[in-house]
Amino acid sequence: MHQTIKEASAHTGLSAYTIRYYEREGLIPFLARDKNNNRIFDNDALHWLELLTCLRVTGMPLAKQKEIVELTKCGDKTVTERIAVLKEHQADMYRRQAELDRAFKKIEKKLACYEELEQEVNKRVNQLS
Numbered sequence: 001m002h003q004t005i006k007e008a009s010a011h012t013g014l015s016a017y018t019i020r021y022y023e024r025e026g027l028i029p030f031l032a033r034d035k036n037n038n039r040i041f042d043n044d045a046l047h048w049l050e051l052l053t054c055l056r057v058t059g060m061p062l063a064k065q066k067e068i069v070e071l072t073k074c075g076d077k078t079v080t081e082r083i084a085v086l087k088e089h090q091a092d093m094y095r096r097q098a099e100l101d102r103a104f105k106k107i108e109k110k111l112a113c114y115e116e117l118e119q120e121v122n123k124r125v126n127q128l129s
Helices: 005-012 016-024 043-057 062-073 076-128
Strands: none
Touching: 005 016, 005 043, 016 043, 043 062, 062 076
């Protein structure tokens, strides 16, 4: 399956501008072009776009994303290094998830306090009416 940049954009939800940026930054390895020099997105290129989206959403710095791409270009001998980069990122994600969980709990408690206060205020207003 081969897709144009417009089709790849629709498939991934990324803008064509973002896809071009990723290519300029060297983040889509082995991207093919047709005889008119248009980008051709095969399944591997689409997979990379989906992975890059995941890594961006989860906060991986661009430099680390580039590191994964460069290691991939070096072939199977770098699998161990790629695993290490992803495990490090995964550990950071777990740490940030724990921080978010703590923050959610604090927000929930504060909301409960405000909702209770709101009920008290409404009760007083109704008593005055």
